[in-house]
Amino acid sequence: MHIASATTPVLLDAIADSGGQVRRLTSALASGMRTTAAAAAIAAAWTMPVHAQWTTPPVEAPGVSQHLFESEAAGTTVSYHVWLPPEYELEPERRFPTLYWLHGSGAAVASIAPISGWFADAIEADLIPPMIVVMPNGMNYRMWCNGFDGVVPMETVVLDELLPEVDANLRTIPSRRARIVEGFSMGGQGAARFGFRRPDLFSGISILGAGPLQDDFMEAPKGGDIPPNLRELIFQQVFGGSAEYYTLQHPRTVAEQNLDAILEHAPFVRQAVGTADFLYEMNVSFHEDLEALGVPHSFLVAEGVDHSTPALFEALGDGNWTFYNDLFGDLDSKPADLDGSGAVNGADLSILLAAWGTCGDGTPCPADLDGDGTVNGADLTLLLAAWE
Secondary structure, three states, X not given: OOOOOXXXXXXXXXXXXXXXXXXXXXXXXXXXXXXXXXXXXXXXXXXXXXXXXXXXXXXOOOOEEEEEEEEOOOXXXXXEEEEOOOHHHHOXXXXXXXXXXXXXXXXXXXXXXXXXXXXXXXXXXXXXXXXXXXEEOOOOOOOOOEOOOOOOXXXXXXXXXXXXXXXXXXXXXXXXXXEEEEEEOHHHHHHHHHHHHOXXXXXXXXXXXXXXXXXXOOOOOOOOOOOHHHHHHHHHHHHOOOHHHHHHHOHHHHHHHOHHHHHHHOOEEEEEEEOOOOOHHHHHHHHHHHHHHOOOOEEEEEOOOOOOHHHHHHHHOOHHHHHHHHHHOOOOOOOOOOOOOOOOOHHHHHHHHHOOEEOOOOOOOOOOOOOXXXXXXXXXXXXXXXXX
16 A cells, blocks of 8 residues: 655645544644645645545546536545446447446546556457446545544445446446456455455456555555554544454455355455565465455466556556456346347357356356346346347
């Protein structure tokens, strides 16, 4: 989890008005700053209302648009960005799978243009199938979890409100089998938490250079550059200064508590990290935790790669695209068209009946139309409804 130096302007977005405790921490932070100008900026930043952070400035990039919705949980307007593939406009009847990309710390909007460009280039090169990329606003340092004090219910906003919002307003394939959650750094641990919390919503979980994953949030990883007073500020704002609450939000704890559902739904889980990443050791530990729990996953190590999304993607090479193709490669605008003939008919019915039962071997299960881990009467009903 890379967090900018306390002297940089991006920190202004990290501090919200959370009361006297944060005020005192902000004052302490400011007292350790190198310049009085920076100190004054940070000391004043605590007055920024939390509501103001739910809406980011729009990002101008090819294929990217900003969207707004009224969040009941947040009690205000929330923004998110979407990248649409060219096929979305060219094929107006077609529906698309969706990838939810969770940004890292200090990068609420900074990663939108490069990430959307990365997927755009891959789709144009026919390396992966066309998909919608949704980039939620996780604020800069809110760790993609519900805050201890309830002021920032980040997880609730994304899982319970944003997903239905996207499916209602974009031509998605509104099914678990057509959703991936992926993120880097802070977003990587957020993707792990989201995916393990709700394996019924996502068929793929991609955990890249993830952090924080240490047992003690206040224990800085080797090579990290977060000042102790800044780490304390985040610990107070997000986790209420409670080690117990931090542990409850840890992806390992979520996986332990929800293990039966994870094994039942069997999402594709991949974890990747560079050996030169300062979060490498904690990612190895998390991989070992998942192994001990019996959670099937791949663990990819990129030699010599540091804490960089582009460098990690490049190091993974062509194998990087396998993850998306295994999940989305057999999807099209007609999920019930199991044989890809362009029509839903008796041939598809035969495929569904042949796959009847539990999808529990960890391989893609296209006949599981509702994504509940089992091919049964509910899937038969969906196929018959799409009959041509």
